[in-house]
Amino acid sequence: MSKKPVEKKEVETTGHEWDGIQEFNNPLPRWWVWIFYATIIWGLWYTIAYPAWPLVKGATAGYLGYSTRGEVADEIQRFKDMNAELETQLAAADLTTLERGSDLHNYAIQSGSATFATFCSQCHGAGANGIKEESGYPNLLDNDWLWGGAIEEIQTTVQYGIRAADFEDDTRFSEMPAFGDDYLSDEEISQVVNYVMSLSPATKADADASLADAGAVVFEDNCSSCHAEDGTGDRAQGAPNLADAIWLYGSSEEDIAHSVAVGPKGVMPAWKGKLTDAQINAVAAYIHQLGGGE
Amino acid sequence: MSDTPEQLYAPREPVFPKRVKGFFRSLKWWIMAVTLGIYYFAPWIRWDRGPNLPDQAILVDMANRRFFFFWIEIWPHEFYFIAGLLIMAGLGLFLFTSAAGRVWCGYACPQTVWTDLFILVERWVEGDRNARLRLHRQKWNGEKLRKRLVKFVLWTLIAVATGGAWVFYFADAPTLLMDLVIGQAHPMAYSTVLVLTATTFFFGGIAREQVCIYACPWPRIQAAMMDEDTITIAYRDWRGEPRGRGKQRDDLGDCIDCNACVNVCPMGIDIRDGQQMECITCGLCIDACDEMMDKVGKDRGLIDYLAWKDEAKERAGHAKVPVMKHLLRPRTILYTSLWALVGVGLTVALFVRPAVDVTIRPVRNPTYVTLSDGAIRNTYDVGVRNRHGEEWPYYFALPLGSDLKIELEGSDKLVVVAEPDTEAKQRVYVVAPPGSEAARKDRTEIRLWIVDGVTGDRAHLDTVFNGRGK
Numbered sequence: 230m231s232k233k234p235v236e237k238k239e240v241e242t243t244g245h246e247w248d249g250i251q252e253f254n255n256p257l258p259r260w261w262v263w264i265f266y267a268t269i270i271w272g273l274w275y276t277i278a279y280p281a282w283p284l285v286k287g288a289t290a291g292y293l294g295y296s297t298r299g300e301v302a303d304e305i306q307r308f309k310d311m312n313a314e315l316e317t318q319l320a321a322a323d324l325t326t327l328e329r330g331s332d333l334h335n336y337a338i339q340s341g342s343a344t345f346a347t348f349c350s351q352c353h354g355a356g357a358n359g360i361k362e363e364s365g366y367p368n369l370l371d372n373d374w375l376w377g378g379a380i381e382e383i384q385t386t387v388q389y390g391i392r393a394a395d396f397e398d399d400t401r402f403s404e405m406p407a408f409g410d411d412y413l414s415d416e417e418i419s420q421v422v423n424y425v426m427s428l429s430p431a432t433k434a435d436a437d438a439s440l441a442d443a444g445a446v447v448f449e450d451n452c453s454s455c456h457a458e459d460g461t462g463d464r465a466q467g468a469p470n471l472a473d474a475i476w477l478y479g480s481s482e483e484d485i486a487h488s489v490a491v492g493p494k495g496v497m498p499a500w501k502g503k504l505t506d507a508q509i510n511a512v513a514a515y516i517h518q519l520g521g522g523e
Numbered sequence: 524m525s526d527t528p529e530q531l532y533a534p535r536e537p538v539f540p541k542r543v544k545g546f547f548r549s550l551k552w553w554i555m556a557v558t559l560g561i562y563y564f565a566p567w568i569r570w571d572r573g574p575n576l577p578d579q580a581i582l583v584d585m586a587n588r589r590f591f592f593f594w595i596e597i598w599p600h601e602f603y604f605i606a607g608l609l610i611m612a613g614l615g616l617f618l619f620t621s622a623a624g625r626v627w628c629g630y631a632c633p634q635t636v637w638t639d640l641f642i643l644v645e646r647w648v649e650g651d652r653n654a655r656l657r658l659h660r661q662k663w664n665g666e667k668l669r670k671r672l673v674k675f676v677l678w679t680l681i682a683v684a685t686g687g688a689w690v691f692y693f694a695d696a697p698t699l700l701m702d703l704v705i706g707q708a709h710p711m712a713y714s715t716v717l718v719l720t721a722t723t724f725f726f727g728g729i730a731r732e733q734v735c736i737y738a739c740p741w742p743r744i745q746a747a748m749m750d751e752d753t754i755t756i757a758y759r760d761w762r763g764e765p766r767g768r769g770k771q772r773d774d775l776g777d778c779i780d781c782n783a784c785v786n787v788c789p790m791g792i793d794i795r796d797g798q799q800m801e802c803i804t805c806g807l808c809i810d811a812c813d814e815m816m817d818k819v820g821k822d823r824g825l826i827d828y829l830a831w832k833d834e835a836k837e838r839a840g841h842a843k844v845p846v847m848k849h850l851l852r853p854r855t856i857l858y859t860s861l862w863a864l865v866g867v868g869l870t871v872a873l874f875v876r877p878a879v880d881v882t883i884r885p886v887r888n889p890t891y892v893t894l895s896d897g898a899i900r901n902t903y904d905v906g907v908r909n910r911h912g913e914e915w916p917y918y919f920a921l922p923l924g925s926d927l928k929i930e931l932e933g934s935d936k937l938v939v940v941a942e943p944d945t946e947a948k949q950r951v952y953v954v955a956p957p958g959s960e961a962a963r964k965d966r967t968e969i970r971l972w973i974v975d976g977v978t979g980d981r982a983h984l985d986t987v988f989n990g991r992g993k
Contacts, residue, residue, distance in 0.1 A: 329933045330933075354888075354889075355888060356886075356888030356889050358888070358889040358892065361889075362893065368892065368893075370889070370892045370900075370902075371892050371893060371894050371895065371900075372894050372895050373894075373895040430896065430897040430957055431893075431897055470895065473895035473896065473897075474893055474894070474895060474896060474897030474957065475893060475894075475895055518932060518933060520892065520900070520902060520932065520950075520952060
């Protein structure tokens with residue numbers, strides 16, 4: 230530290246004085262002034278180099294051609310390039326032999342999760358549980374499958390959808406008749422409804438035994454060809470299992486009666502062509518490992 | 524306007540500390556040797572952890588988010604150990620400051636230690652104080668150029684070694700050294716070495732005491748930790764004054780005004796002006812003064828470590844008392860207790876870390892799934908942290924007698940084999956049979972057991988099972 234007395238020198242004031250307090254007219258330090266000029270030059274250069282001046286439509290583009298949108302596009306492209314090899318492998322992969330825990334499987338799950346959130350969660354819910362029980366949208370977490378829960382079955386369903394108009398030849402198609410349209414009387418419907426209720430562990434307790442007995446005949450005559458004699462359904466034609474605890478369109482007597490009367494015809498879009506093969510395979514792999522995969 | 528304003532800027536007066544010998548100088552050499560030795564060589568200590576783990580004793584592995592310290596391995600979720608160490612460092616600083624003033628500044632602060640090292644080199648190259656002063660004042664010639672050049676080269680070597688040593692804590696040291704030399708290291712390693720080389724050179728060689736005076740906040744804060752019992756460096760002016768040179772000392776005090784204390788001071792102050800902000804209490808002026816007092820046959824301790832309380836008493840004519848008796852007082856005892864409390868807490872926490880470290884995250888979208896037979900299933904994401912350097916099996920189980928069933932996604936067994944030094948993530952299903960109490964109730968508290976397949980150590984996870992609630 231300096232122990233020398235500090236030199237004192239006269240400093241000009243601005244002439245302003247308030248209550249005896251005067252304002253020095255010190256010059257700005259030179260380094261400060263130079264930085265100030267440098268920032269002005271920098272600022273001018275910046276408005277030329279980068280998008281800056283507003284015009285009637287848009288703004289000047291700047292000679293560096295920079296845009297935040299372009300930066301995002303570059304970033305996305307970078308990730309795409311990084312994933313390109315895995316994407317190619319996934320598109321060509323045989324899902325039945327996809328090894329769990331492999332890099333490709335992990336990639337498929339991560340990628341499928343994102344695709345699911347974007348394209349599937351609107352109906353099936355963010356948790357893949359069909360939004361809520363008995364909503365008419367299948368819960369993909371349980372072990373009840375209309376068309377099969379093996380990974381290649383899921384892949385087919387995603388590819389061609391269910392009752393999808395744009396893939397008439399390949400889509401999963403089944404038709405439950407509207408038995409209310411002159412096929413069955415209200416009484417017969419009531420009987421068969423109580424019969425199928427007696428088959429399901431979820432509704433057994435609420436079924437009327439005498440109506441159910443009568444309904445057994447109605448069921449055999451009208452329903453067993455698709456839903457099988459014991460009511461366990463037939464996946465080959467997408468006929469639901471009526472003997473399990475899960476009711477897609479509601480488990481109350483009214484709900485089931487409504488289903489029998491009108492014949493539900495849920496639709497799932499076909500994703501072939503809308504999603505890439507890799508995306509479809511990814512979604513199939515993702516759904517398959519949610520808990521219900523077979 | 525008659526008053527001329529005082530200039531607020533003062534140019535630096537260069538300081539040329541003179542060589543000194545004595546107890547405190549030796550103490551500082553030892554501390555320098557130990558601290559720099561640890562800093563430069565610690566990354567090179569090897570520690571065998573098995574085939575899949577690094578064999579560096581001290582390693583901050585940023586990429587894999589691991590901190591290795593000999594037999595201790597810290598994962599990111601245990602960062603509170605680091606926080607605890609920082610709290611201990613803070614409390615330790617409080618303790619030392621309240622007991623002995625700026626001992627940290629004077630002996631252990633990196634700024635002091637490296638500045639000391641740089642001054643040592645400067646003295647080797649350019650000579651002691653007088654020679655350096657002469658060199659400083661003389662015009663540029665061959666000799667000055669040569670000496671400055673040699674000094675700067677040596678400083679640069681030290682600075683490079685310092686910046687270089689830092690990066691070795693973050694990667695395998697021998698590999699990184701080779702990579703650095705052949706130009707294959709990560710740009711981050713080079714830029715870190717470069718920046719730390721520059722700061723070491725600048726702070727140790729050029730800025731020196733200015734860092735302590737202008738840049739460091741610690742001197743401003745520590746006054747809050749000091750009181751009249753705190754040991755600081757003081758000049759016994761009641762014994763030394765009036766100072767003066769010469770053999771005729773009838774009217775003079777013990778101070779022979781030899782300026783030895785000023786010449787050795789790395790901060791460039793005169794301790795005889797009294798306690799001052801710049802003083803880092805390094806004790807070199809004590810060594811210098813004691814040497815002179817021995818030569819002129821007077822008692823040592825004209826400049827000495829003293830507490831303010833004793834200073835007042837001695838001034839009033841009381842005898843000298845051992846300065847150490849000030850160390851034990853409520854304030855220091857309190858700081859020591861707090862410090863020890865945190866230390867014991869951390870040590871205990873370290874040793875009771877569970878042998879099987881597991882986490883659970885119930886999946887709540889949806890809360891439960893009805894299966895086709897009417898059973899209710901809940902899903903849990905379980906993490907098992909395998910700290911071993913090899914694959915390790917962990918078994919999952921529910922308590923004996925539970926009517927619930929447990930299943931692992933993607934496996935028909937109840938075992939997870941975790942990769943070495945990795946947290947294995949496993950989706951776990953717990954199923955309540957149709958009509959069971961857990962399936963009907965809204966919520967049931969359940970416990971999952973995870974058993975180390977090798978040692979048999981167990982850990983449990985308490986969580987909630989959601990049923991239909993109807």
